[in-house]
Amino acid sequence: MKVVDSAALLVRSVPYGESDLVATFFTETEGRVGAVLRGARRSTKRFGGTLEPIHELVVRLEDRGRELCVLKEARIARPRQGIVSSLAAMEGAGRALRWVRHLCPNRTPEPRVWHGLRDLLDALDASREGAGVGVLLVTFGLRLLAETGYALDFERCARCGKLCPPGRPAFVDAASGGLVCMNCGGARRTMGGELRAIAARLSNPRSTGTDASELAAVTDAHASELLLIIEEAMAAHTDFAG
Incomplete structure (x- = not known):
């Protein structure tokens, strides 16, 4: 199993099953990567509200050689509040x-x-x-x-x-x-x-x-x-x- 630690940007997330999400990240080290977020819809505490586009994240992914990685950790490393405050x-x-x-x-x-x-x-x-x-x-x-x-x-x-x-x-x-x-x-x-x-x-x-x-x-x-x-x-x- 490969563990990936990388800066990342969230480019998409969609519901998966009853409680999970599937997210697409654009990462600094791996490029575009899909990942499943176990229990992300069941509990807002699972990733602490960090999974938002625009802000730069640091993520830890487990790559088990399947189509989707598993997101283990995520945190906001570079918030961009100026973008959030402007519609354009x-x-x-x-x-x-x-x-x-x-x-x-x-x-x-x-x-x-x-x-x-x-x-x-x-x-x-x-x-x-x-x-x-x-x-x-x-x-x-x-x-x-x-x-x-x-x-x-x-x-x-x-x-x-x-x-x-x-x-x-x-x-x-x-x-x-x-x-x-x-x-x-x-x-x-x-x-x-x-x-x-x-x-x-x-x-x-x-x-x-x-x-x-x-x-x-x-x-x-x-x-x-x-x-x-x-x-x-x-x-x-x-x-x-x-």
Whole structure:
């Protein structure tokens, strides 16, 4: 039997049987892991009210080689009360957690995704009244797609590799992996040159963060359009349904 001690985030919990819960955690060391919580519905004292999304947990899991581990202990290591007090931040955090649940494979460590998600939640926790939620989500979503093998290319045709000149509008098909040139059939959706440039910068994995000038360049309309493209890509490759 393997014992796992790890930082974790709760991404889902559902009732199981008469008194148990089945939880899905995204852990720092093991990636996405499912676990059964014995007696969690029968007694609120079982885990002391620690099993809430958004707050960073430390969990102890028993892995007996079955589909589900068994949760033995859990405690809150990093509360994020700033998120809890903002509806916009709560919705943004919940959206990011759903993305991770659908895109990250089971029991596969994803350290870059873990640190990116932690940074996103910390940024949402520190934001005033949920300011900047859209661009923070877009940045995380684009890089999550890249880390899980579904990167979107906003500079070249995803089919033939032809470079699209900077500043030009272009067709984009999220299911195909980004831009699609006219010679390759185009697509129903188009992106303006400014939006393409923003998307390319935000999806750049070499960038460690988003500075104030980057935030200022992304309007709510930009963020909304890019979030649609991101979630179209997720739906095309996984069971994510928005």
